[in-house]
Amino acid sequence: METTMKSRSNLVVSYITVGGIVIIVMMIFGILMLLAQGGVLDLPAASFYQFLTIHGTGMVGAAALATAGVMWYFLSHYVDLSKKVMSINLVLFLVGVVMVIIGVFSFKYASSWTFLYPLPALSASAWGTVGALLYLFGMLILGIGFLLFYLDSGRAIIKKHGSLAKGLGWDVISGKKSEKDAPSGAVVASTMVTIVNITALTAGATVLIMNIINVINPAITFDPLLAKNLTYAFGHIFANSIIYMGVIAVYEILPRYTNRPWKSSKAFLIAWTMSTVFTLIIYTHHLLMDSVMPNWMLIMGQILSYANGLPVLVVTAYGALMIVYKSGIKWDMASGLIYMSMFGWVVGVVPAIVDATIVVNHVMHNTKWVPGHFHMYMALGACAMIFGFMYFLAKEDSNMKTYILDKIAFIAFTLSIVGLSGSFLVSGALSTPRRWATHIPEWMAPAVFGAVAGVFAVLSVTVFVIHFIRYINKRNKVNAKEDLKDKKLA
Ligand code: HEM
Ligand SMILES: [Cu+2]
Helix, strand or coil: CHHHHHHHHHHHHHHHHHHHHHHHHHHHHHHHHHHHHCCCCCCCHHHHHHHHHHHHHHHHHHHHHHHHHHHHHHHCCCCCCCHHHHHHHHHHHHHHHHHHHHHHHCCCCCCCCCCCCCCCCCCCCCCCHHHHHHHHHHHHHHHHHHHHHHHHHHHHHHHHHCCHHHHCCHHHHCCCCCHHHCCCHHHHHHHHHHHHHHHHHHHHHHHHHHHHHHHHCCCCCCCHHHHHHHHHHHHHHHHHHHHHHHHHHHHHHHHHHHCCCCCCCHHHHHHHHHHHHHHHHHHHHHHCCCCCCCHHHHHHHHHHHHHCCHHHHHHHHHHHHHHHCCCCCCCCHHHHHHHHHHHHHHHHHHHHHHHCCHHHHHHHCCECHHHHHHHHHHHHHHHHHHHHHHHHHHHHHHCCCCCHHHHHHHHHHHHHHHHHHHHHHHHHHCCCECCCCCCCHHHHHHHHHHHHHHHHHHHHHHHHHHHHHHHHHHHHHHHHHHHHHHHHHC
């Protein structure tokens, strides 16, 4: 048992470390973009779009990898997951990332992480076939890794619980089973993510292959509207799933800190089922500008976008308040970051809901309002869950102490992300378009402000990651000593 615990966290620790380091590097590219937009840094437009591409791809990939590590760590307490698949996913991730990096920086590929057909093939000579193929194949390899990962979680959940429907607790919802036998929050969330991400990754692989064919032979073309649907079915769902994996840390860590169970009530299960369905179909809010889409689909996309994450957000935020209320919880870095993540999630969703309104969307959708809302819930929501998990693991495994610097980093991180997201929202309100390398002078001030906030954010995250790496070192030393002892005994 002891050894399985150890090797189980070894892989998890690698996921989190790779994720954390990539997030830091990508933050630096984010700052450089803002400095360029703010007129402080003289960056060629071509480089800006390469940075934009690597930042979007890298952030989504790294946050997904790290939260997949969180999911694996807790889910493996309940079901029997494959370590082999876990390591294959890590290897494919690293291979994919290297290909993407070479495609972007050596071959100037810069379609942004949404690689919207037919852009990969039609670059107006900004990049060539090799760059596009490196990027697209890199993404395909990455995607296959994640697909294997979710196929394995699906297999394990079905083996233990009978079906994915039971993993979502449908037999409890229908009254066949009592609430006290309901699957844990970790299982419910993992089931949801398994369902939506197998769908997303299949759509993604399909449209990547379509793009690859079109890049190799531009004479073979595809229906751009179909390609766009597949692209956003992939991108929207996959990016969304990050927070649904991260939230498992909330369900598992808060009960340990408060000595109270996190119960899967019927309301909780129904909320997760609703968010499963909504997450699958509301990617159509990315097509509100495509007047050729069937109207009913757009209307549905709009209405359900309001409701998308709300059920899960409400039961989770309410549950988090209730479990902490008068519990005498001890606040430290882990519980603090986990609690803060709820705040970031809630606050980040509000401007998203505003933007999901068609009337507002027509004005706001291509402005920096959009990065404004998702930086809030990605950085202060999903990433705070990852960082909270880092501190949790370091304490639980090796009883790592924290210092005043960690606390300062916590406060600096919170304020700087609020500042960064706020600066994006202000830019949006000023009608600053998103994804523009160059800003007119009227748009520059918020970008410079955002860059300064970004510097504090990157410094804080560096403190978090250094704490985690110190923990790994300590653990390796202890493990080495134990191995020595074992040898001597033998
Ligand atoms: C120091 C922290 C960060 C800074 C300074 C930063 C900066 C930026 C900038 C300047 C953009 C382009 C905005 C535009 O359209 O003009 C951007 C886009 C983006 N960022 Fe960040 N960011 C940071 C953290 C994050 C985090 C933590 C995530 C996710 C985990 C993230 C995900 C994204 C994504 C997905 C895009 C969209 C890329 C695209 O439009 O193709 N960023 N960021
Ligand atoms: Cu979306």
